[in-house]
Amino acid sequence: MAQHNLILIETLCTHYEIEVSFVDSLYNLGLIEILTVEQTRFIPEEKVGDLEKMIRIHQDLEVNPEGIDVIFNLLKKVDSLQNELADTKSRLRRYKLENQ
Template sequence: MNTENFIPIATLCTHYHVETSFFDSLNEVGLIEIESIEESHYIHAERISEVEKIIRMRNDLHLNLEGIDVVLNLLQKMDHLQNELVSARNRLRLYEN
């Protein structure tokens, strides 16, 4: 498999000053997906923004993995509700005109 779109976990650990076990824990909880390619572990490059968000919550808010999971789920629900609200407003505009 091509590793072009993947970033090695070791590189992320060095860059973000976290242990490899942190990424293993995130994978176990289901917050990220680690790909194993040729005996090395990687994260897809598209998921880096999620990883950065998780690390910020851990470092800045001092949240544990369960707390991070709750916050991410709440943020996802907020986005879904905001999309529903925009959709409802757009439908309402049709009837107002």
């Protein structure tokens, strides 16, 4: 992965006014990816959006990292169920067209 696609964790923490320990908690729960290059820790640029969501949940709703883990797991399940429902609707439409 190219260096220019990585964001320094300390820079993110300063920008969003969060503690590095909060980021470490998210990492320990498997919610974010941290890459280490020459003993410096980074987050991939494409993962910053997820981190921003977690920060908003933490700051606006005062949810701890464990709660954020639960929320993100539920959101993944909802997304999966929506995809399954869309697939089922599509198959049902095809079935109706075939049997007309």
